[in-house]
Amino acid sequence: MMIYKFYQQRIFPHLLNQVMQTPSMMDGRAELLGKVRGEVLEIGFGTGLNLPFYQEVDQVYALEPNRDVYQLAQKRVFDAPFHVQHIQASAEKLPFADHSVENIVSTWTMCSIANLDKAIQEIHRVLKPQGTLHLIEHVQYHDNNTLKKLQDLLTPIQKVIADGCHLNRNIELELLNANFKFSEKYYFDAEDLPKIGRRMFMARAHKL
Numbered sequence: 001m002m003i004y005k006f007y008q009q010r011i012f013p014h015l016l017n018q019v020m021q022t023p024s025m026m027d028g029r030a031e032l033l034g035k036v037r038g039e040v041l042e043i044g045f046g047t048g049l050n051l052p053f054y055q056e057v058d059q060v061y062a063l064e065p066n067r068d069v070y071q072l073a074q075k076r077v078f079d080a081p082f083h084v085q086h087i088q089a090s091a092e093k094l095p096f097a098d099h100s101v102e103n104i105v106s107t108w109t110m111c112s113i114a115n116l117d118k119a120i121q122e123i124h125r126v127l128k129p130q131g132t133l134h135l136i137e138h139v140q141y142h143d144n145n146t147l148k149k150l151q152d153l154l155t156p157i158q159k160v161i162a163d164g165c166h167l168n169r170n171i172e173l174e175l176l177n178a179n180f181k182f183s184e185k186y187y188f189d190a191e192d193l194p195k196i197g198r199r200m201f202m203a204r205a206h207k208l
C-alpha cells in the first residue's frame with residue numbers, strides 16, 4: 001500500500017506529464033484550442049499542457065483535484081499570458097453557478113472521472129446556453145470487436161496503473177444521453193500511441 005501511494009504521488013504525475021506530450025496529442029490540443037475565446041473552465045487541468053495552445057483566451061479556471069499533478073503545472077501557469085486560477089475540486093461537483101461558463105475544455109479527462117454521468121450533468125448545468133464544451137478523449141472502439149473486448153478486459157488494470165482511467169468509455173453516447181448536441185465531431189486514431197488507447201474522439205458540444 002505504501003509503495004502504491006509512493007507511485008501515485010511521486011511517479012505517476014511525472015509519467016502523466018510525459019505521456020500527455022505525445023506528438024499526436026499535442027497536435028490535437030492545437031486543433032482543439034486555437035480558436036477558443038474568452039473564459040475557459042478546464043476540467044482535469046493536469047500539468048497545464050493546454051496553456052501554450054490558447055491564442056485568444058482571457059482567463060482559465062484550472063480545475064484539478066490532484067495536488068501532486070497540479071504541482072507540475074507551475075511553470076506553464078507562470079508563463080501564461082493570461083490569468084490561470086487553480087480550483088481544487090472534482091468535476092462531479094463544480095463550484096460554479098448555473099449557466100455561468102462560456103467554454104469548458106476537457107482533454108483526456110472524461111476517461112478518469114469516477115462518476116462521469118454526474119460530471120456531465122454538472123458541465124451541462126454550469127455551461128451558458130450558447131456555451132461550448134470542447135473535448136478530445138480516448139474512447140472505446142466501435143468498429144473493431146477484438147480491440148473493443150480487450151479494452152473491456154484491460155480497464156480494471158489500467159484503472160490501477162493510470163489513476164482511474166477507463167479504456168472503454170463511449171463519450172459521444174454519454175453526451176448525447178445527457179442532452180448535448182454536436183457542432184463538430186470526428187474520430188481518429190493516434191498512430192503514435194498503443195492500439196488499446198489510440199481511438200480518439202474530438203468534438204465541440206452544446207446544450208440542446
Ligand SMILES: C[S@@+](CC[C@H](N)C(=O)[O-])C[C@H]1O[C@@H](n2cnc3c(N)ncnc32)[C@H](O)[C@@H]1O
Pocket residue numbers: 016020043044045046047048049050063064065066069089090091092106107108109112113114115
Ligand atoms: C489523463 S489526465 C489529463 C490531464 C490534462 N487534461 C491533459 O490534457 O494533459 C486526467 C486528469 O483528470 C484529473 N481527474 C481525475 N478525476 C477527476 C475528477 N473527478 N474531476 C476532475 N478531474 C479529474 C486527473 O487528476 C488528471 O489530472
